[in-house]
Every structure is written in structure tokens, then in C-alpha cells.
Amino acid sequence: MTTTETLVAIIVPLAVILILIAAGVWLLTRRRHLRERFGPEYDRAVGSGDGRMSAERELRSREKRHQELDIRPLPEKDRERYAAEWQTTQGRFVDDPGRSVGEADSLVTRLMKDMGYPTEGFEQRLKDLSVEHARTLEHYRDAHGVRLRSADGRATTEELRGAMVHYRALFDELLGSSADSPRREAHDDARRDEGTERSDAV
Numbered sequence: 001m002t003t004t005e006t007l008v009a010i011i012v013p014l015a016v017i018l019i020l021i022a023a024g025v026w027l028l029t030r031r032r033h034l035r036e037r038f039g040p041e042y043d044r045a046v047g048s049g050d051g052r053m054s055a056e057r058e059l060r061s062r063e064k065r066h067q068e069l070d071i072r073p074l075p076e077k078d079r080e081r082y083a084a085e086w087q088t089t090q091g092r093f094v095d096d097p098g099r100s101v102g103e104a105d106s107l108v109t110r111l112m113k114d115m116g117y118p119t120e121g122f123e124q125r126l127k128d129l130s131v132e133h134a135r136t137l138e139h140y141r142d143a144h145g146v147r148l149r150s151a152d153g154r155a156t157t158e159e160l161r162g163a164m165v166h167y168r169a170l171f172d173e174l175l176g177s178s179a180d181s182p183r184r185e186a187h188d189d190a191r192r193d194e195g196t197e198r199s200d201a202v
Contacts, residue, residue, distance in 0.1 A: 001153055003037075015042055021202055027202060030056070030060075031056065034056055034059050034060070036131060037063075037131070037134070038059055038131075038134045038137050039134045040134065040135065040137075041134040041137055042055075042059065042134075042137065045059055052122070059130075062127050062130060062131050063131055064126070064198075065127075065128070066128060066131040066132070068114040068157055069116055069117065071115055071116045071117065071126065071132075072115060072116050073115070074111075074115060074175070074178065078114065078173055079176065082107070082111055082171075082175055084173065086104075086107060086171060088169070089103040089107055090104075090164065092153075093160075093161075093164060097157055097160040098150045098151075098155070098160065099152075099163070100160070100164065101143070101146065101147050101150055101155075101160050101163045101167070102147060102150070102151075102163060104143070104163070104167040104171070105143070105144065105147045105167065106165055106166075107138070107167075107171065108167055108170055108171050108174070109125075111171065111174050111175065112129075113127065114173065115174065117129070122144060126140065128140070129170075131168065133174070136169050136170045136173050139165075139166035139167070139169040139170050140166065140167075140170045142162070142163070142166045143162075143163040143164075143166035143167045144171075145201075146159045146160060146162065146163035147163060149164075155177045
């Protein structure tokens with residue numbers, strides 16, 4: 001074997017190993033990014049999909065779609081108007097809990113639309129929200145489920161109270177009314193404060 005052949009025999013396998021290492025690092029970096037960005041939504045996607053790779057492709061497609069959306073903050077006067085509407089909706093809870101929950105759902109949807117989110121369907125709204133608001137999606141899912149049961153007369157007053165708390169968690173985050181609280185804490189804060197906020201909802 002010549003010197004050149006010997007070098008090739010050494011260099012080629014080494015190059016392959018380095019490429020594999022680089023690919024592995026790249027894959028782990030992308031996976032870490034998705035985990036950090038989507039939080040619990042990452043685990044949900046992996047658990048409900050056709051495997052980790054398929055779930056990660058789905059999450060990356062959400063990111064790509066989100067980049068193409070014209071998401072924008074609301075002017076201060078619109079934020080104040082929405083905040084006032086929420087107080088009115090919440091104030092109706094004692095007299096008509098079902099109506100109040102329905103209005104809360106509509107209010108969140110209108111807020112999303114005014115911020116630039118498409119609102120063509122609940123599942124798509126979840127996907128679009130997951131890119132920036134993944135840690136409050138369970139609130140939205142829980143609240144929406146109660147609203148659907150309420151429409152059939154199957155939701156209890158206690159469930160309706162909980163739905164108002166859940167809607168408020170997402171509403172506050174979207175509106176930015178909790179500006180001094182990091183977004184990543186919204187889910188935990190709302191769960192912890194649920195007991196006290198129930199009294200505010202009635």
C-alpha cells in the first residue's frame with residue numbers, strides 16, 4: 001500500500017466520523033431548540049405523533065408558518081378596550097356562567113385575530129399559538145373543552161369557573177397585561193393562583 005493509499009485509508013474514515021459527529025451535534029441542537037421553545041407542547045407532539053422525527057418536522061413547520069404571519073402588538077387604547085371587555089365578561093359570570101364562558105372564548109379569538117393570528121379553526125389556532133405561547137396552551141384546551149360541554153348543558157358551575165381562569169391565563173398573556181411577569185411563568189402562576197382567581201371570576 002502506497003503512502004497516498006494509507007493516508008486515504010486514514011482520512012476517509014476520520015472524515016466520515018467527523019461528519020457523523022457534526023450531524024449528531026446539529027440534530028441535538030435543533031432538538032434542544034424545539035424543546036426550549038415548545039416546552040410541554042414538544043412532549044405532547046412526540047407522544048401523539050408518528051415518532052420523534054415526525055413530531056419535530058411538524059413543530060418546525062409551525063415555526064415556518066409563524067414566521068410568515070403578521071403578528072403585532074396592539075395599540076395601548078385597544079389593549080385597554082380588551083381589558084375592559086374582559087372585566088365586563090367576567091362580571092356576568094354570577095348571573096349567567098355559560099354565557100360568560102362563551103363570551104370569554106369569543107374574546108380570546110377576537111384578540112388573536114386583531115394581533116394577526118388566523119382564526120379559521122381551533123386546532124390550527126393551537127398550532128399557531130404554540131410557537132410563542134406553548135406554556136399556556138393547556139389552559140386554552142381545558143377552557144375550550146368546558147365551553148363545548150357547556151353548549152350541551154353538561155358543564156358544572158365549578159368547571160365553568162375553572163374555564164374562566166384558563167381563558168384569563170391566555171388572555172392576559174396575549175394582551176401583555178402581565179408585563180412584569182416572564183412569559184415562561186404564566187402557566188405555573190395561573191395554576192398556583194387558580195384557587196384565588198376563582199373568587200375573582202364570580
